[in-house]
Amino acid sequence: MAxxxxxxxxxxxxxxxxxxxxxxxxxxxxxxPYNPKDFELLKEQCTAERVSEHLSEVVRGKITRYELPNLPxxxxxxxxALLGGVTTSTAIDPHGKTLSYALLAMxxxxxxxxxxLNNQQ
Amino acid sequence: xxxxxRIGCGAGFSxxxxxxxxxxxxxxxxxxxxxxxxxxxTIALAQKRKRLYPDLGYDPLLERRLRxxxxxxxxxxxxxxxxxxxxNPLAAGxxxxxxxxxxxxxxxxxxxxxxxxxxxxxxxxPALETGNPIRSAxxxxxxxxxxxxxxxxPALATDALVIITGRVADPSLFVAPLVYEFxxxxxxxxxxxxxxxxxxxLECAGQLTGGYFADPLSKPVPNMENLxxxxxxxxxxxxxxFGKVYGTGGQLSLMTAKEQLLYEVMDPGRYIxxxxxxxxxxxxxxxxxxxxxxxxxxxxxxxxxxLKVSVGYDAGFIGEGELSYGGPAAEQxxxxxxxxxxxxxxxxxxxxxxxxxxxxxxxxTNFGESSPYDVRLRVAGKTxxxxxxxxxxxxxxxxxxxxxxxxxxxRKYLHEVVGIVSATLDRHRINPQLTIFKTS
Numbered sequence: 001m002a003x004x005x006x007x008x009x010x011x012x013x014x015x016x017x018x019x020x021x022x023x024x025x026x027x028x029x030x031x032x033p034y035n036p037k038d039f040e041l042l043k044e045q046c047t048a049e050r051v052s053e054h055l056s057e058v059v060r061g062k063i064t065r066y067e068l069p070n071l072p073x074x075x076x077x078x079x080x081a082l083l084g085g086v087t088t089s090t091a092i093d094p095h096g097k098t099l100s101y102a103l104l105a106m107x108x109x110x111x112x113x114x115x116x117l118n119n120q121q
Numbered sequence: 122x123x124x125x126x127r128i129g130c131g132a133g134f135s136x137x138x139x140x141x142x143x144x145x146x147x148x149x150x151x152x153x154x155x156x157x158x159x160x161x162x163t164i165a166l167a168q169k170r171k172r173l174y175p176d177l178g179y180d181p182l183l184e185r186r187l188r189x190x191x192x193x194x195x196x197x198x199x200x201x202x203x204x205x206x207x208x209n210p211l212a213a214g215x216x217x218x219x220x221x222x223x224x225x226x227x228x229x230x231x232x233x234x235x236x237x238x239x240x241x242x243x244x245x246x247p248a249l250e251t252g253n254p255i256r257s258a259x260x261x262x263x264x265x266x267x268x269x270x271x272x273x274x275p276a277l278a279t280d281a282l283v284i285i286t287g288r289v290a291d292p293s294l295f296v297a298p299l300v301y302e303f304x305x306x307x308x309x310x311x312x313x314x315x316x317x318x319x320x321x322x323l324e325c326a327g328q329l330t331g332g333y334f335a336d337p338l339s340k341p342v343p344n345m346e347n348l349x350x351x352x353x354x355x356x357x358x359x360x361x362x363f364g365k366v367y368g369t370g371g372q373l374s375l376m377t378a379k380e381q382l383l384y385e386v387m388d389p390g391r392y393i394x395x396x397x398x399x400x401x402x403x404x405x406x407x408x409x410x411x412x413x414x415x416x417x418x419x420x421x422x423x424x425x426x427x428l429k430v431s432v433g434y435d436a437g438f439i440g441e442g443e444l445s446y447g448g449p450a451a452e453q454x455x456x457x458x459x460x461x462x463x464x465x466x467x468x469x470x471x472x473x474x475x476x477x478x479x480x481x482x483x484x485x486t487n488f489g490e491s492s493p494y495d496v497r498l499r500v501a502g503k504t505x506x507x508x509x510x511x512x513x514x515x516x517x518x519x520x521x522x523x524x525x526x527x528x529x530x531x532r533k534y535l536h537e538v539v540g541i542v543s544a545t546l547d548r549h550r551i552n553p554q555l556t557i558f559k560t561s
Contacts, residue, residue, distance in 0.1 A: 021385030030383035057486035090501040
């Protein structure tokens with residue numbers, strides 16, 4: 001399936017950076033476009049539903065998406081995502097600190113990405 | 122009223138590096154240095170230590186940090202605010218006085234207590250996470266309320282150079298000196314909201330200056346071996362400019378600040394602290410120069426009437442075992458090893474976790490990536506029995522001679538587990554207290 005860093009494949013990693021945080025059994029994932037012009041693209045493609053589908057092995061609960069146009073950023077609050085949470089989880093990464101890169105592994109449609117690049121010129 | 126106040130953060134967790142705080146204390150021209158060292162379960166572990174050794178229960182690194190920092194703090198008149206008191210702030214205060222005497226320094230220490238609310242709980246309080254009574258989680262070890270600025274302000278009004286607390290909400294450690302210095306009203310919720318933004322950006326120290334951020338391909342950060350921890354120059358109106366000491370490594374940029382602003386935030390429009398319900402959605406970050414970021418626009422509404430209480434309970438033990446496989450069919454051999462373990466002891470655990478490190482351990486999937494060259498089997502099980510938890514590592518180790526070909530590097534671990542649930546208490550039932558210690 002996906003080979004993340006080859007020339008033809010676009011993943012979120014190519015256009016955005018991310019940070020993971022935890023509160024109990026809830027995972028927070030914030031997503032920031034390198035170029036603010038890509039914020040619209042992120043809003044369009046990174047819906048709570050698509051992120052939920054992409055992270056189906058990780059997030060067992062609901063995902064709520066917040067938009068922060070000032071930064072700009074998308075912020076995903078993912079419930080029931082840390083196998084019980086930092087204190088009692090048997091996961092190797094009970095905080096879920098590595099999971100920002102699970103989000104960045106998500107594929108995005110190449111054509112809209114190219115359009116966004118064109119719009120900048 | 123002060124013009125601008127410079128507050129630095131020299132530690133963002135209990136195990137943080139020691140020397141960035143010294144760089145701040147010596148060269149940072151600080152008014153205040155904050156060391157935030159108390160994670161959710163740290164205090165419950167400290168409570169266990171205090172029960173065994175009544176003179177302990179404060180942060181294990183308190184002595185090393187204070188011995189290092191005190192001379193510079195005293196010489197430069199930098200006030201220290203830290204939650205390193207953990208489960209025993211009074212013993213921590215006495216320890217700091219003892220260190221000051223050994224160093225021939227004259228010192229006043231103010232200790233804030235009152236966060237320990239174990240005696241106020243019945244056990245019937247509903248856990249915020251589950252709705253079930255907190256006593257049903259397991260034997261309760263500790264209960265600490267998140268105190269706010271109202272607990273810290275009386276300490277600031279003394280001549281104490283060092284202020285030691287137990288559980289205080291992290292941003293409040295930073296908001297308190299701003300309120301004290303600028304005379305902000307404690308119901309000026311927009312100011313407190315902006316102050317909370319400042320505290321939130323600083324509280325994880327190196328996470329604002331390139332730590333937990335760097336990626337050598339997409340986000341390179343210079344000189345991380347010498348990462349500088351941040352400070353903020355705050356004006357009376359709450360405008361803050363964040364920087365780090367010249368010559369330190371790391372990077373303070375719009376990107377690092379944005380990532381930290383949303384770190385561990387649930388609803389960015391309602392960030393709840395004991396002081397205010399802050400709104401981060403109007404925050405504007407701008408570049409004020411190289412490694413200088415300005416933040417404005419934090420607001421807030423009235424503080425909550427209840428305080429969050431973090432309840433620690435005995436959650437048994439986790440046992441772990443690991444073993445590596447490399448070369449052709451490494452992953453298949455690791456999978457076979459895992460299945461052998463599951464057949465032998467899987468039925469003894471509610472949920473025996475079997476991970477393939479190098480493949481699917483961190484993210485519970487590899488999104489279809491092909492097999493790695495080497496794989497490390499990891500097995501983990503949680504149980505109330507110490508012996509049963511230890512069995513996990515023993516079983517994995519025994520695969521040396523009873524398992525698939527080429528298994529090597531066995532390691533086994535056994536941890537005591539402290540779980541955390543949260544409850545709330547009416548804030549009027551909680552009475553913060555102040556104790557002063559002096560070297561002479």
